Amino acid sequence: MRDRINKLPADADVSYRERLRILRERKLEDTKDKSDISAFADGDDYGAIKPPDDYDFTPVFNHPSGTFVGYEGWSENFYRMMATHPVFIDPCDAFANRWMNCMAWTRPIKFNPDLNYDHLKPDQEKYGIVPGIGADAHFGGDYAIGLSLGWGGLLEKLRKYRALNPGHDDFYDAEEKTIHGIQAWTRRTVEAIDEALKVETHPELRKNLQQMRDTNAHLIEGAPRTLREACQWMCWFNTASREYNRDGAGCQLDETLRPYYERDLAAGIITEDEAKYYIACLLLNDPHYYQLGGLSPDGHDMVSYFSYLILEAADWLDSSCNLTVRVHDSMDRKFLHTAVDYLFKNKNGWPRFSGDQALSEGFMKKGYPVELARQRVAVGCHWMSLPGLEYTLNDCVKINNAKVFRLALDEMMASGGEKSTEELWRRYEAHTARAVRVTAEGICFHLENQVKNEPELMLNLISHGPVEKGLDMSHGGAQFYNMCIDGTGIATVADSFAALEQRIEREGRLTFEEMYDAVRSNYAGPQGEYIRMMLSASERYGGGDTLGDKWAVRISRSFTDQVNSMDEVFAPVKFIPGWFSWSNTIVLGKAVGATPNGRRDGEVINHGANPHPGFRKDGALTAMTNAICAVQPGYGNTAPVQLELDPGMARGPEAVDKICDYILTLFRKGGTLLNINIINAQQILAANENPEAFPDLVVRVTGFTAYFCLLTPEFRKLVVDRILVA
C-alpha cells in the first residue's frame, strides 16, 4: 500500500480529468505491486491493492480441525478483520478505501469437516464435476436496500426482525457484528482523513478530502443522500463484501444511481463533470459487474442520459471495467453505437453485451413472469441474477462433458458390442444423465449444509428475505433457488463425434480400432500424428452447418433436457443449464485424456461455448456466432460468445454501425452474452514475451477482464492462442 497523501505540488492541475489520469497511473503502480501475490493472479483486476508489508490478519478458529465455520466463526473473524484492516486514502480519489485481503482466503480448511459428502465423491471425480459444494457468493444483492437504509437503518431492520423471529439469534448476532465491523472500519477511515487533512497542502485536494470526510462520517450511520454518498456507500459495501468472501456482483448501475444524480442536479449541487468523476472513481474502486440499459419491468427502455454519463465516465477512466450493455430490439441505437465506439476506442474489453430477448424468454420458461425476467441483470462473469431474490451458485458448478465423453468412448471400445457413433452417443447420454444427477444431489447437499460452513453475511443484508426470516440466503432466506449447472467442453465433444462420423462412418478412412489405438497412445508416432491431423481437420463446430455444428446442437439439447429434468426430482429447487467453462478450460482439460477431435492428452478443452481455435479457415464470426446461438440451452443462463477482434475492424462510423448490426442480429438469433477483446496479434505476442512492458494491457479472459501482466504463463497462453488463431 502506497502513501498518496500530499504528493502533488500545491499548484498542480487537479481537474477531474487530471485526477483520473493520476489515479490511472497509480493503479498501474498498485497492479505491479500486487503481481507477486498469487491470490491476485489469473483473476479479475478486482481493484484490490497490496496491503502494507506489516499487515497481518490471523483468524481465530471455532472448529477443532483448525478452521472457522458458521455464523459465529465468520462474523467474529470478520469483525476482527475490519477492526484492524488498513485504511487507504488518496486525495485524488472521490472515495476512501480499497480491499486488500479476503477472509475466505485465510481459512486453512475450506469446508466444514463435519459435513460429509463422501458418497458423492466417486461419481464427481469420475465425471470431472466441479460440484460447487462450499462455494460462496455468485448471486446478486439488491443495492437499493442498503442505499435506502444505510448501516444504521440496516441495524434497525435487524432489530425489528429479530423480535419477530425468536430462535434465530445466531443469525441476527452475526449480521449485527458484520455491520459493526464495517462501521468501525469507516470510523477509523474518518480519523485517517482527519490526519491526512493536517498534511495535504493542495487546496483543491484538501477540499476533496474534507468532502470525503463529511461523506464518510455521515455514512457510519446514515443512508446516502447524494450521488457522492451513494457511490461511497457502494464502495464500502463492495470492499467489505470482497473482504468477506470476494463477492463481486454489481447491479443495474444507471437506474440505481440516476435518482441521486437527478436530485443533486435539481438542487444545483452537482455538475455533469463532477458526476462523471464520481462514477469513474466508483469503477476504479472495484470493477464490479454492472449492467446498463435493458427493459424495465413494464417494458420501457431504461437507457437514460445517466446511462451515457456512465459510459463517458468509464471512458475517462480508461481502465479495466465490467460494464454490460443489455441489448434489445427497441433500445436506443445511438447508445449501442456509443458503447461499441468505446469498446474499440479504449480496447479494454468493456462494455460487454447481453441479449434481453433470449435471457428473458428463457427465464420465463422456468415459470417466472416477464417482469421478473427483465430484472434478472448481468452482474457476474457469465451470469445474470435477480437482485436480492435468488440464490444460484452461478459459475460455481461445472460438468466436464469432455471427460464424460472419453469415459463413454473407453467403455464402448472395451465392450465386445457395436462400435458406432450412435452407440457411443447412447453411452455418452447415459453417463451425462448420471453426471447431472450427481451434480444436482451435490447442490442440494450444499443448500442443506452451507450455512454451517459459510453463511452469506454480506449479501444477506441486501437481499429480500434473509433478514425478514432470520435465514441465510443459502438456507431458505432466498425467494427463489435457481441453481446453475454449466456444461463444459461442448466443442471438444461435438468435434470428436463429428470426426468419428466423418472419417470412420462416411469416408471409411479409418476404423474405430485404428482411431482408438491412436487416441489411447496420445497420437504417438508418425501414424498417430497423421491420424490426429486427419481427425482434427474434420468438419468442426463453428464451421457453419457442419457435422460438428449438428452434433453440438444434439449435445446441448440433451444436456438441457437432463438438467431441466432435475426440477421435478428436487422441487422446489430449480436447475438452469448453461455452457461455460470460465478459465477452468485448463484444469478441466488436464483431467481428460486425448480425444478424437485431435486434441492431445491434457490439452485444454474449448472455452465456454466457443469452438476450438482454427474451427474454420476464414474464422468467420457469423459462422461461429450462428453455431453458438444454436446451442443455447435457453432457460435464462448463458452460453457466451467470446470474440477477439482486430482494432482495425471498426475503423470509421460505418464499420461501427456494422458491428452494432452484428450484435443486434446475434441477440435476435438467441445469443445471451457477448464478450469482445479488441487486440492485435503483434501486440499480444510482444506482451506474452515481456508482460511487464505492457502494464496497462487489459484483456477479457473469459467473463472477466484482467491485466495481462497479472496472468500466469498458462493463462496468457490461453488468451494468446485464442487471439492468434482468430
Add this chain to the structure above:
Amino acid sequence: MGVLTAIQRFSLHDGPGIRSTVFFKGCNMRCAWCHNPETLRVEPEVLYYRSKCVGCGACAQVCPSHRVEEGKMVYDRALCGDHGACAQVCFSGALEICGKESTVQDVLHEVMQDADYYAQSGGGVTLSGGEVLLQPQFAAQLLSALHQQGIHTAIESNLNVDFSVLEALLPDLDLVMCDLKLWDEDAHRKWTGAGNARILENIARLSSSGKPFIVRTPVIPGVNDKEEEISAIAGFIGRLPGLVYYELLNFNPLGGSKYQALDVENVFADARPLPEERMQALAAAGQAVCPSVRVG
C-alpha cells in the same frame, strides 16, 4: 457450375452492410501487386505451404511426383499437375487445392446462413475475384438466385470486358464496384497487362445505366501513389452520375505467402502499405475534384 476459390463470410469492406464475398477464379488482368494470385488462373491448382508440412509422406503414396527430404515434402509441380489427389490426403494444411467447382446451390447454402445479418445491416453478397465477368453465366445464375431470396447483390470487377457482359447482369445487380488502377493508358498496360480505354468507357456507360457504382483504386507504392494520379482518376469519375463514392485502398501485402505457395515470383514482396497520413493526403487530392472520396 462456377470455379471459386473461397467464400468469405462477415466481410465488412466489400460493400454496404455485413456481406459474404464469393471469390471467382480466373482473371484477365495481371496486376503486378495482386494480393490474390491464386485467383489468376481459371483452373484449380495446388498451393504448397512448406512451413505447414510435417513430412508425413502421405502425398507421396498417392502421387509419384512427391517425396520427403529432410522432413519436408519436395515435388515436381509440373509433373504433379493440379489433379489434387495429394492435397486430399494432406491434413496438415500444407497442400491445398485452390479452386472448386461449385453450383449455385452450393453457394446459396453457404451464404444464406448469414441472411439475418444481411437483413439487419443492409448487407448482402458480393461477387469478387479474380474477375467475376469471366464466368458470366454462372454469375448471372447466382445473382438471379440471390435476388429471388431477397438478397442485396454487388460485384467487384475490373470492367475489362465488353460492356454487354456487364449489361446482362445489371438487372440482378444492386451495386457495382469497379477498379480504376491508373489513369495513364501506357502505365496501366505496363502494370496490369491491359490498357484502360475499355475500362474508362465501361465506367462511363455504367454511369449512364443508372446503376449505383463505386470506383476503387488500390494505392501501390511507386506505381500510383501520387496526388496527380489520384486527382486525374477522381476528376474523371467525379463528374459521373451514379457514383456512390471513390475509395482508395491501401496496398495489401498479405498475398506474400500465396506467391510462395504457388512458386511464383512476387514483384512487390518488399513493399509495405502507405502511412495513414499519406493515404489521407491522397484522398484530399481526390476530394478537390470528386464529391465523395474515402480511404478504405
